[in-house]
Amino acid sequence: MPSNTVIFDKQVRRVITVFIVVNLILLVVNVLTYVPVLMAGGLLGFIADIGILSLYGYLALFSPLAVGKLPHPIWRRGVYLGLFSGLILSADLVSGYILHDPTTSARTSLIAYGLFLILILVSGFMGGRQTGKFTSGITTALWCVLIALLIWFCVEFAAYLLFSHTPAGAAFIRDEMQLDFVRSGATDYQAFALSDFFGAGFFHLLLGLIFTIIWGFVGAACGKVWNAITHSKPVTKSR
Numbered sequence: 001m002p003s004n005t006v007i008f009d010k011q012v013r014r015v016i017t018v019f020i021v022v023n024l025i026l027l028v029v030n031v032l033t034y035v036p037v038l039m040a041g042g043l044l045g046f047i048a049d050i051g052i053l054s055l056y057g058y059l060a061l062f063s064p065l066a067v068g069k070l071p072h073p074i075w076r077r078g079v080y081l082g083l084f085s086g087l088i089l090s091a092d093l094v095s096g097y098i099l100h101d102p103t104t105s106a107r108t109s110l111i112a113y114g115l116f117l118i119l120i121l122v123s124g125f126m127g128g129r130q131t132g133k134f135t136s137g138i139t140t141a142l143w144c145v146l147i148a149l150l151i152w153f154c155v156e157f158a159a160y161l162l163f164s165h166t167p168a169g170a171a172f173i174r175d176e177m178q179l180d181f182v183r184s185g186a187t188d189y190q191a192f193a194l195s196d197f198f199g200a201g202f203f204h205l206l207l208g209l210i211f212t213i214i215w216g217f218v219g220a221a222c223g224k225v226w227n228a229i230t231h232s233k234p235v236t237k238s239r
Contacts, residue, residue: 009068012079013061019150020057024050026157027201030194033161037198040191045198052205053153060146065139073130078123078140082147085119088112089148090155097163100172120144120211124219125226132227137220138212145208153201160197 027049031037038046060066065075092112096105120141127140163169177193186192 008076013067016057016060016067016146016150019154020053023053023150023153023157026154026161027053027198030157030161030197034190034194036188037191037194040186040188040195042191042195042198045195045202048202049198052202056146056150056205059142060150065142070139074127074136074139075143077126077130078143079147081119081123081126081140082144083151085116085144085148086151088115089152093152093155094159096172097159097166097169100168100175102175105172105175116148117211117215119148120215121219124216125223126219127216128220128223129226130223132224132231134217134220134224137223138216141216141219142209142212145212149205149208153205156201156204157197160194164193 027046031042031046063069067075089112092108095108099105123144124137124141126137128134128137130136130140159169160173164173173193177196180196181189181192184192
């Protein structure tokens with residue numbers, strides 16, 4: 001009978017695979033809803049999104065840091081914090097479509113992404129504290145980012161499909177992109193908007209990896225110091 005650890009590994013691997021596949025399908029469906037986007041600057045973003053999703057899939061499923069290849073205390077905490085982070089980012093994203101208010105949207109986004117960065121830092125701290133190694137902290141932070149942004153990417157493109165043609169959704173996108181559209185000199189607004197979403201998907205996932213290194217390192221350093229302090233032995237005075 002498989003242990004709980006093996007079952008957890010299989011479940012995480014299955015869920016990540018589903019998210020990768022669903023995200024790729026969402027990209028294709030969004031293109032099929034407006035094919036001219038590929039001729040209006042969206043092709044590069046579309047290819048870049050496929051590439052960054054493939055990288056995330058490699059890191060999570062096949063790399064030396066993949067599911068089941070590391071001790072559970074190191075990466076499992078990152079999975080849980082990543083799930084929490086993904087829910088926060090997704091709630092912020094969906095609220096922008098449904099409760100359209102530019103001021104509130106900007107405020108909630110600042111809070112959501114601030115919490116995300118804090119959780120990356122906490123992930124790095126927990127990994128560094130667990131083993132006293134920088135690599136453990138960065139690995140835990142990486143898993144936080146992988147899970148969070150795979151969830152966010154899915155919600156980003158699913159929400160665009162569901163809400164972009166509603167009055168509130170169209171207003172939300174217009175507030176986000178109208179000024180950039182006018183400055184760009186482009187003539188096809190729908191292609192510009194969808195291309196911008198492709199770019200946002202790529203750069204969010206890329207910046208997530210960059211912040212993993214920065215904040216994961218800082219958190220791991222703090223955790224390493226904490227580990228050293230709590231495991232240091234008191235010095236006994238010799239007579």
